[in-house]
Amino acid sequence: MPGFPSPYTVAVVGAASGIGRSAAMLLGGRGVTVVCLDRDISGAAGTADEITAAGGSAKAHAIDIVDAAAQSIVWEKVVSESGQLHAVVNCAGVTGKANLKAHQVDPDDFDFVYRINLLGPLLVSQAVLPHMLEKNYGRILHIASIAGKEGNAGMTAYSATKAGVIGLVKSMGKDYAETGITVNALAPAVIRTPMVAALPEAQVKYMTDKIPMKRCGELDEAAEMIAWIVSPACSFTTGFTFDLSGGRAVY
Numbered sequence: 057m058p059g060f061p062s063p064y065t066v067a068v069v070g071a072a073s074g075i076g077r078s079a080a081m082l083l084g085g086r087g088v089t090v091v092c093l094d095r096d097i098s099g100a101a102g103t104a105d106e107i108t109a110a111g112g113s114a115k116a117h118a119i120d121i122v123d124a125a126a127q128s129i130v131w132e133k134v135v136s137e138s139g140q141l142h143a144v145v146n147c148a149g150v151t152g153k154a155n156l157k158a159h160q161v162d163p164d165d166f167d168f169v170y171r172i173n174l175l176g177p178l179l180v181s182q183a184v185l186p187h188m189l190e191k192n193y194g195r196i197l198h199i200a201s202i203a204g205k206e207g208n209a210g211m212t213a214y215s216a217t218k219a220g221v222i223g224l225v226k227s228m229g230k231d232y233a234e235t236g237i238t239v240n241a242l243a244p245a246v247i248r249t250p251m252v253a254a255l256p257e258a259q260v261k262y263m264t265d266k267i268p269m270k271r272c273g274e275l276d277e278a279a280e281m282i283a284w285i286v287s288p289a290c291s292f293t294t295g296f297t298f299d300l301s302g303g304r305a306v307y
């Protein structure tokens with residue numbers, strides 16, 4: 057179990073639901089001060105309330121990671137409230153329309169997915185990096201996907217943007233390698249969350265059948281890896297995409 061110094065503040069984007077919610081809860085239970093961020097503010101506040109009710113420390117703010125100007129105000133507030141923001145886990149993401157071949161993809165839907173899944177991670181990183189550079193410490197973690205490594209048929213926009221996230225962290229990891237800041241990604245296979253529940257069942261079956269362990273990942277398995285990657289102990293790995301795919305991608 058990774059240890060955290062006190063105080064240690066982690067902002068979780070996408071904390072209202074699924075992987076982000078699970079990571080926020082686990083971090084809150086380990087003594088981390090958690091800032092729960094989501095465009096779904098009532099969901100983010102619900103997660104923060106649960107952390108607080110369990111004896112932890114948490115706050116919630118609304119954020120839209122595709123809006124550079126509005127989110128910079130949110131991040132300023134997060135930094136000024138915490139004194140030091142040690143880490144950011146960005147779990148915001150969308151699949152867009154799925155179970156479509158590439159020639160059927162609507163460019164507007166592609167753009168929608170691109171803005172949240174790839175532009176968003178850049179904008180989040182840009183918002184927090186000046187503060188982390190000032191402190192010479194930081195952990196930035198974006199959630200990519202097995203789709204970005206392997207490509208999922210029927211998910212052109214999702215696969216392309218998640219591959220983009222993998223490239224983004226490769227480049228950013230090197231940009232800041234001589235500072236105390238690491239920038240990494242995590243590439244899960246299928247984990248049953250509201251995002252997956254909204255996909256056509258044929259698409260979910262296609263993805264799950266490819267997992268050698270013949271099961272979906274569990275939310276706790278994602279949260280444990282996230283907690284490790286954003287902890288001070290994970291200090292010699294940057295620009296890397298950690299695998300969480302039950303053996304589907306062995307690299």
Ligand SMILES: NC(=O)c1ccc[n+]([C@@H]2O[C@H](COP(=O)([O-])OP(=O)(O)OC[C@H]3O[C@@H](n4cnc5c(N)ncnc54)[C@H](O)[C@@H]3O)[C@@H](O)[C@H]2O)c1
Nearest residue numbers: 070072073074075095120121148149199201246247249251
């Ligand atoms: N669940 C899986 O099987 C799986 C597999 C691989 C990768 N991922 C990735 O993990 C991340 C989390 O997925 P999940 O399954 O927990 O999804 P989810 O839908 O349960 O949660 C995603 C959260 O992101 C928030 N969000 C979306 N757009 C936003 C925006 N513009 N600004 C702020 N918040 C926004 C949503 O409100 C939601 O609370 C996503 O990036 C997803 O692509 C999930």
